[in-house]
Amino acid sequence: MRSSAASRIQTVLAGLVTIAVVGVIAVVVLFSPRESAPECRTWTAEQRENAATIIRAGQDLGLSERDQTIAVMTAMGESSLRNLDYGDWETSGVRNPDGSPTTSIGLFQQQDEWGTREARMDPYTAATMFYRAMLAEVPEPERLSMEPTLVAHRTQINAQPDHYAPFWPAAEALVADPSGSGGC
Template identity: 70%
Template sequence: MTAAQRRRAAARARRLRIALASAISVLGVGAVIWVAVMVNGAVQSFAAADAWDAPSEGAIVAQPPDDPFLRFTAEQLAHAQTIMAAGRDLGLPLRDQAVAVMTAMGESSLRNIDYGDWETSGVTNPDGSPTTSIGLFQQQDGWGSREQRLDPYTAATLFYRAMVARVPDPGRQQTEPTEIAHRTQINRDPNHYARYWPAAVTVVERLSGGSLGPLP
């Protein structure tokens, strides 16, 4: 990064922090936490983007770094925080929390929706009955009441309890994340969740301030 690029990144960071200071005076605590997280992510993204040098004429162009964290809305990240809180309250480690966030990404894109794949795609159960999936984890009637499945904290707790029962430790920590989700959700494709794992790790690490270590 050149000196000029460093100056531009620092100026952007200062403007964002000034905006955060102004927000503190008018927003509630939860909203301020959200703004702080987003500012931190944006500052890192600006620095990364400025580190990307403009290509010379005729060179093959590479795109600036892409931050998965910035793809999600405040509401989606709030749901991720709730999922993590439920896992933390059960004494589960960050990796298990990331598995749950990954699963919700793969099921609902971290949206607490009151419909499922029967309504959108006509998907049925093996016996031909309509699926009854709703909520962050797209849980069917057998998981709990409608109210439980549409409450993010309760739905996450139901997921964790099933995960611990169906994929117990110590083996769970050595099992591929997508396999854990598959055995917990009992979905058709065991590899369905794999594409969401890197984004889930990014979100969980950014929101928690912790680290899961190298990706498997």
């Protein structure tokens, strides 16, 4: 009789544990933030136009689709493909390593040393400047063997080498389909 009661208690406890585990899983699934895959993001007309301009600048320079995708990925990571007339200094008080305020603007958040304000705010010119810097900083044989985020990092000199990595799938999808539909 004793073992029968103990057996029932164990069964009830096992059932309660199972219910608790299922409940925790349900809460996690129901209340976890849901984002669509980055490659399925809906892009605004402005963002698609900026991506198309970056792609066109790369094509005009005779660069590969991979290089164009690196540039689009970089602009996604820097400005979400928006031609911003402000940068990290204005939004977050970010300073350069020497302590001076950053002067980042445009699609690629390029600072003063990249060119004039007008050049950095012109999407085609800004993309061309990015490509030329990429070609100078990461020659083709090396560029082909590097992770795209590291190519962008070496070109942009971002504080975080892996900053651009999450944007690679979205950039691939957008370069493959500049309409931004991406089959989503």
